[in-house]
Amino acid sequence: MDFAPVLHGFGVVLEPTNLLYCLIGVVIGMLIGVLPGLGPAATIAILLPVTFGIEPVTAVIMLAGIFYGAQYGGTITSVLLRLPGEASSVVTVFDGHAMARQGRAGTALGIAAIGSFVGGTVSIIALTLVAPLVAGFALDFGPPEYTALALLGILLVATISSGGRLKAVIAACVGLLLATVGQDGFTGAERFTFDNLSLADGLDFVPIAMGLFGLGEILYNLEERHRAAQAPVAVANVWPSRADLRQSSGAIGRGSLVGFVLGILPGGGATLSSLAAYALEKRRAKHPERFGKGAVEGVAAPETANNAAATSSFIPLLTLGIPANATMAVIFGALLIQGVTPGPQLVEQDPDLFWGVVNSMYIGNILLLIMSIPLVGLFVKILKVRATILAPVTVLITLIGVYTVRNSVFDIGLVIVFGALGYLMKKLGFDPGPLVLAFVLGSLLEESLRRSLLIFDGDATGFFTRPISGTLFVAFLLVALLPPLRTALRRRRPAAVPSETATQDKELV
Amino acid sequence: MSSVHHGTPGSPGGDTAAGATPRGGDSAGEELSLEEAIHRVEEAEHEGRPPAAGTLSNTLTAAAVVALGIAALIGSSRLGLGTARSPEAGTWPLLVSGALVLLGLGLLATARRTTDAERFSRASLLVLGGLATMVVFVAVISVIGFEIPAALLAFVWLRVLGREGWRTSILTSLGVVVAFYLLFVAAFSVPIPHLF
DSSP: OOOHHHHHHHHHHTSHHHHHHHHHHHHHHHHHHHSSSOOHHHHHHHTGGGGGGSOHHHHHHHHHHHHHHHHHHHHHHHHHHSOOSSGGGHHHHHHHHHHHHTTOHHHHHHHHHHHHHHHHHHHHHHHHHHHHHHHHHHTTOOHHHHHHHHHHHHHHHHHHSSSOHHHHHHHHHHHHHHHTOEEOTTTOOEESOTTOGGGTTOOOHHHHHIIIIIIHHHHHHHTSOOOOOOOOOOOOOOSOOHHHHHHHHHHHHHHHHHHHHHHHSTTOHHHHHHHHHHHHHHHHOSOGGGTTSOOTHHHHHHHHHHHHHHHHTHHIIIIISOOOSHHHHHHHHHHHHTTOOOSTTHHHHOHHHHHHHHHHHHHHHHHHHHHHTTTHHHHHHHTTSOHHHHHHHHHHHHHHHHHHHHTOHHHHHHHHHHHHHHHHHHHTTOOHHHHHHHHHHHHHHHHHHHHHHHHTTTOTTHHHHSHHHHHHHHHHHHHHHHHHHHHHHHHHOTTOOHHHHHGGGGGGO | OOOOSSSOTTOSSHHHHHHTSOOSTTOTTOOOOHHHHHHHHHHHHTTTOOOBOOHHHHHHHHHHHHHHHHHHHHHHHHTOOBOSSSBOTTHHHHHHHHHHHHHHHHHHHTGGGOOSSBOOOTTHHHHHHHHHHHHHHHHHHHHHOSHHHHHHHHHIIIIIISOOOHHHHHHHHHHHHHHHIIIIIIISOOOOOOOO
16 A cells, blocks of 8 residues: 555644644543543534634544543543443443452552553554555445445444443434434425524534533533542552563453454444453453453553544545444534545545544644653542542533524524533433434435435445445345344243343343 | 443443443553443443433333334335335335344344443433423424524523522523524624614
8 A cells, every 4th residue: 555645644644733632632531531521422512612713633643642532531530430431431440440459559550551552653654554544445335325334333333332222223213303404405395493593504513412412411410429439549550560561462462453343343442342352351361360450451451442543443434435433423424514525536536634543643642651650650640630620621611612602692692502411311221322323324324325326326235246345235124133043042941041031131231 | 232231231331330430540450452441431421311211111112113114114114115127215214124124123133132221310311301491492482583582592501400599590591592683694694683
């Protein structure tokens, strides 16, 4: 492959503005990773208005930094306070906190930082090699392929999201419906606008994402009983010993691989890969009973994997234009706002953006490695800022921020409506992630479907006769129909052993 | 819907989960499979949350989904349904809302076994209060500017919802408004409605 644009991408990253925003991104990411409550999707949504005034490359460099920076930050609270700052750091709690209680908190954090760095870097290199191939392959995709791909992507994200699968698919359908509001691109007919002028151009992505992820999460957290503050464990030496490094090197290697592969899959992402990497290490270990009691591999593997996954989940976004998880859906929205349509043509048409963003991750990971080891104490202090003080500040940032996008009071109202909806959804067990994802992909999906039907002259079997769209549709049907069938079969055999039902749990996360 | 399994039936976490949070050293000899780990992730996320909702609220939720689907079906049929050969503006919304109705009916059928919804409790009133401050904010912002409603919102969130002290509440809410004024009005000159 041609490496000239790759190298040119470094030139883009090294521009002072981009370096600065990369630093801002990773610092914010690390902060929200440390603070339990707001996740990366919510933070990126809340910061969307900030990205309007800056260049697309710079904006995405910052947003990407928030995403992978959060993976580093989440570790700190898992290890020191037994409070996972991020869902993807929950498994780190098992061994990380056990190590902290043995006085090895520093080692756990050090290994996690090194593992994250290695995982991230391996994943960027793999991304550099794989992404152009995927994009080249996808250049021939026509409307039928995009229909199938978007449907499969939405379904996979809904299948693996937290909460029930049925509810996640319902959320996705609501997202698709919301995407139809406004003028129909083909006929010009006004749909679901209720004669409201503000709705004529359709619903804007920003208030939806800010409301569902940002306000929804803050309102949901209001109900939470406040967890008793815990004195953090003192951190002594953060440099892992040679023995620790040797012991965890295998875990870091395998974690990188698991994370990279699972990160590419729609719905995979950081949380699932950290769990898978932990389980893999435990299965391979000679003494699996050490896990949960402070095994260094039990920290190294999941932390490496979640970072590798955070990086590789950019592949489907940047090469196919299909976001693989909720955070990617928000970044997708940010790109669309900037006038950049992610897709297979991005590598060729906008190499500065593509390689600038990819290469910024090297810099970001180095910055994080530098920050996370000596600055651990500083980040722990931030935990003392109470959620009750952060919440109103975040609410005001959201309300005023959404106004600044289009100078519209209507948008403030919209963000509040979607905040209420986001709260209700979380409360009733609906994951808002699939809704936002489906909303983002909605117009692409409808347009591709209608174009395909025109191409096939109304014959829907055409989807199955084209090799790629056919394969994707068969996969779609398998994912859609297998789990309900399995549940139905199992109900006929009520004597199913518990371990069998347990496999079902995988679908929940 | 697949949450009918071992572990914490009838509760999305709540009380039972508090005792079953990720344990460090005391899980000796316990087999921690991937499924188990995922289960614990869910429990950890639900720590300190209210208990699961009853069948009534699950049924109402499902009914709301079906109602939304039917409303959307009616709305799309008014748009012109078209055919597969020549899709109209209503074709795609019709497909989606049809799916929504079917899925809602599925949810209705499993309402009895749903355990992933939370009960509304007294704490939910806090959320209503929070929403009310935002509604006031958006209602008056174009008339009297953002400063007073923003300070009020911050104060209510701090003092009433967050149970902070008077001093912290007053000082923080004033400080936040001053900071926002300096940032948005003085520095970026965003055309946000303001008094001064």
